[in-house]
Each structure stands twice: as C-alpha cells, then as structure tokens.
Amino acid sequence: MNLFALFAFVVGVTVTTGQRAPVPNPCDGRGDNDGVGYMPDETDCARFYQCQRHGTTVSSHHLTCPSGLYWNQAILVCDWPANVQCTAGSVVPNPCDGRGDNDGVGYMPDETDCARFYQCERHGTTVSSHHFTCPSGLYWNQAILFCDWPANVQCTAGSVVCKPDLYLPFNGTLQDYSGDNVAVETLGVSSLVKFGIFSSKIQLSIPSFSNMDFGNVLVISFLFNQLHATSNAQSIVTNAGCQNTASIYITTTNSTVSFRVINDGGVSHDLSVNYPDINALKSVKLTVNDNMMKAEVNSDYDIGMFSGNIRRSQCAIYVGPVNGYDAFDGQLKALKVSTCLTTPLVLYD
Structure with a gap:
C-alpha cells in the first residue's frame, strides 16, 4: 500500500459582494516552463498547491494530504510530520488523540x-x-x-471500498462525478448528451494526476468511437502531454487499440487488441494489478506480465493531442480512472 498517495480535492472560492472581486492566484510568479510545479500552503502544513503553466497562463489547484501527513516541499510528496519543517498556523488533527492505551x-x-x-x-x-x-x-x-x-464486518461508513478517482460521463457537461469534484481543464471540447466530441487541437486534461504515485494498481476505462483515422496512431488517453517523462499510453489506429505502461525502471509493457472497423462505441479497459496487465476492447483482450510500479510522471492525464501522436478524432464517453480495483481482475473467461 502507498502511504503517500495524494488524495486531492479542489476548493472553490465564492465572492458574495455585489461586485466580483479577483481571486489571488497563489501560483502567480512561478518561473516554471510549461508543465506542473508545486508549492506549499503557507497557512496549513497539510495542504499544498499544484501549479500548471500553459504559456503565460498559470492555473492553481488546492490539494490536501491524507490524514496525519504534511506536505514535504523538498521531495514533493505527503510525508510524516517528523520529516517536514513546517510552522504554518494550523495543524493536522490527530484521530488517535484521547486513546487510553499504554505505551x-x-x-x-x-x-x-x-x-x-x-x-x-x-x-x-x-x-x-x-x-x-x-x-x-x-x-x-x-x-x-x-x-x-x-x-x-459491521460497517456503516459512507464511502465504498473502491470508487473511481475520476468519472467523466460526458452527459452534457464536463463535470467530474467521482464525488471528489476533480478539476478538469478543457480546450475546445464539446460535450453532448451522449458523448464528448474530440478532434484536432481539442484537448482535455486532469491536473490532479500529475506527479501521482500510482503504485502497481491502475484501471482506466471508457467508450470510444474513432470517426476519422490518420496515418499515425491517435492518442486517446495518455499522460504524455507535457515535456516530462510519461508512463501511460492508450492509442488507436483504424482497427487496433494499443496499450503501453512504463514502470519505474523504464521498462515498457505493451499490449494491443484489434477491433472491427464499425461506426459504434467500443468499450476499452486497461487494468494493471500487481504483476499483471490486461487490455480489453469489447469482449476481446490481451494479457501480459507487469513488473515494478508505474513510473511517476509530472504530466496530467490528457485526452487529445500529445507529442508523437495525432489528436484523437472521435467520440468519448464514460471515462473512469481508478487507483484501486472496482472489480476483481479476471485473467481468463
């Protein structure tokens, strides 16, 4: 299990006066090139900002470490408080306070x-x-x-064992329905009642997956229909959208979906599944779990071994044009990303 996985949620700011006041951007002034950077919240040891620069535009996302951890700016992960020098005004509540145990x-x-x-x-x-x-x-x-x-187990807690970290149904909005209100940045994406429409120069990104430690468990699923094939493979879902090293690629030609996941040792694990060239939505699913990797398109699948952990990338997860691939030209629906298994991994039917 990974104690340092980042459980991120976005904090909204509302101005209630008659005239809307500008909201200061804590990431303004950062010198990063295009890509993702991080900075601590000076008022709260357990919180930090993820800063993403596109040219002259800088966006900020306010994130919170898991309970009991502080943000460690030196190594850019959530860490035990003993390893962090922080003098911010607020502290992380300790759920173990008041217990009557002896040493x-x-x-x-x-x-x-x-x-x-x-x-x-x-x-x-x-x-x-x-x-x-x-x-x-x-x-x-x-x-x-x-x-x-x-x-x-008798448990009535409100949450479930495993839920998606991201769920974009494309049901007329581009809102995340995972329950965490994950920030979604778009460039020209149009969302109809039945699916999202993508074509050249249209991009969607989810910054909360930047610099995420996936460990060795990842599930990505969606429905897609490629409307126009190109001479090169088209990128459907990747984290190759910035100038840093990527680790996840789901791409398509006019009859094949290719899956590539790179581990923390730089080893590439590749699978591919063919599909009939018909004008209809196809179901796609990538599952990485411990030492196994499975790729599925409709009822067809390919299976291989997976070693190590998924390589950490500072890039967001993207749908749309990335370096080395043509832009996805087609329809997308029900995009889900999970860092746990929502169902057991079935290797053979």
Missing part, C-alpha cells in the same frame, strides 16, 4: 471509510497516527484487528 501500538477504524483504519502509537504523552487502507475488496475488522471480507 505501544493500537488500532481504530476510520469512521468515514470501511476500508481504512488508523494505527495509533503512544510513547509517553505523545501519540502518532498512521492512516492505512486495506487491500482492494476488504474492510477493516476492528473486532479481530485485521482486514476482512465485507460480509464479516
């Missing part, structure tokens, strides 16, 4: 998520907390202090 380690459930729990460690009057997540498909069982099958 040693105890456990308590996360009241908001059946699949998560806290490890509480007391040394004298000091209590530290560490937030953990059970393997996909399991709940925390406080009775036996172990991750267990949901049928064996």
Whole structure:
C-alpha cells in the first residue's frame, strides 16, 4: 500500500459582494516552463498547491494530504510530520488523540471509510497516527484487528471500498462525478448528451494526476468511437502531454487499440487488441494489478506480465493531442480512472 498517495480535492472560492472581486492566484510568479510545479500552503502544513503553466497562463489547484501527513516541499510528496519543517498556523488533527492505551501500538477504524483504519502509537504523552487502507475488496475488522471480507464486518461508513478517482460521463457537461469534484481543464471540447466530441487541437486534461504515485494498481476505462483515422496512431488517453517523462499510453489506429505502461525502471509493457472497423462505441479497459496487465476492447483482450510500479510522471492525464501522436478524432464517453480495483481482475473467461 502507498502511504503517500495524494488524495486531492479542489476548493472553490465564492465572492458574495455585489461586485466580483479577483481571486489571488497563489501560483502567480512561478518561473516554471510549461508543465506542473508545486508549492506549499503557507497557512496549513497539510495542504499544498499544484501549479500548471500553459504559456503565460498559470492555473492553481488546492490539494490536501491524507490524514496525519504534511506536505514535504523538498521531495514533493505527503510525508510524516517528523520529516517536514513546517510552522504554518494550523495543524493536522490527530484521530488517535484521547486513546487510553499504554505505551505501544493500537488500532481504530476510520469512521468515514470501511476500508481504512488508523494505527495509533503512544510513547509517553505523545501519540502518532498512521492512516492505512486495506487491500482492494476488504474492510477493516476492528473486532479481530485485521482486514476482512465485507460480509464479516459491521460497517456503516459512507464511502465504498473502491470508487473511481475520476468519472467523466460526458452527459452534457464536463463535470467530474467521482464525488471528489476533480478539476478538469478543457480546450475546445464539446460535450453532448451522449458523448464528448474530440478532434484536432481539442484537448482535455486532469491536473490532479500529475506527479501521482500510482503504485502497481491502475484501471482506466471508457467508450470510444474513432470517426476519422490518420496515418499515425491517435492518442486517446495518455499522460504524455507535457515535456516530462510519461508512463501511460492508450492509442488507436483504424482497427487496433494499443496499450503501453512504463514502470519505474523504464521498462515498457505493451499490449494491443484489434477491433472491427464499425461506426459504434467500443468499450476499452486497461487494468494493471500487481504483476499483471490486461487490455480489453469489447469482449476481446490481451494479457501480459507487469513488473515494478508505474513510473511517476509530472504530466496530467490528457485526452487529445500529445507529442508523437495525432489528436484523437472521435467520440468519448464514460471515462473512469481508478487507483484501486472496482472489480476483481479476471485473467481468463
């Protein structure tokens, strides 16, 4: 499990006076070239800004570390407070405060998520907390202090074991429906009631996936229909949209979807699945789980081994033109990105 995965959500700002006042951009003045950078929130040790520059335009996204962690600007990850020098005014609430344990380690459930729990460690009057997540498909069982099958656990927490980190249904809006209100940046994308329309110079990006540590679990699924083929492969979903190293490629020709995932050692893992050239939406799914990788188009699939973890990239996830590929020209629907398994990985039907 990855303790430093970034669980991001966007904070909106509303001006209630009669005249709209400008909202200061904390990323203004950064010297980065095109791409993504990060800076700490000077008022909160657990929060930070993701800054994305496109030419002279800079956008900022306000993100929060998982419970119990601080933002570490030196290594650009959420880290244990002991490793971070931070004097911001606010502190991270400790869910383990008030526990009656003697010196040693105890456990308590996360009241908001059946699949998560806290490890509480007391040394004298000091209590530290560490937030953990059970393997996909399991709940925390406080009775036996172990991750267990949901049928064996009484849990009424509001969240589910695994939900998408991003869900764009393209149902007339370009809003994220994952429940986290993930920021989506678009350039010319039109969303109809049934699907999103993409063509040359049209791009969609999701900055929250920049610099994300996917570990060795990733699921990307969508429906697509290529309307016009080109001489080169067209990029449907990638994280190759900036000048940094990419790791995820889902591309298409007029009859094949190609899948490439690069691990943290620079090794490329490639699969491809053919599909009939018909004017209809095709179902596509990429699954990486531990040492396996599976690519699916409709009912056809290809399977291979996967080694290591998915390489971290500072680029966002993109739909649209990226370096080395033609722009996707077609229709897209129901784009989901998950960093957990929503269903078990079935290797063979």
